[in-house]
Amino acid sequence: GALGVAVVVEAKHLCMMMRGVEKQNSMMTTSCMRGVFRTCTRTRAEFLSLLSAGR
Numbered sequence: 001g002a003l004g005v006a007v008v009v010e011a012k013h014l015c016m017m018m019r020g021v022e023k024q025n026s027m028m029t030t031s032c033m034r035g036v037f038r039t040c041t042r043t044r045a046e047f048l049s050l051l052s053a054g055r
Contacts, residue, residue: 003035003036004035004037005037006033006034006037006047007031007032008029008030008048008051009029009030011029012026012027013028
């Protein structure tokens, strides 16, 4: 089986963009790391650098 899983979600905060607050380009990012992605800093760093490279 898998040694770990990593999930990163980035989303626009539409209620802040459309309603009273009117903060344009409000983004929310959340993440969860399990297994090797949580215990091995090198693996986690590689995963996060690949995400940054894709932006």
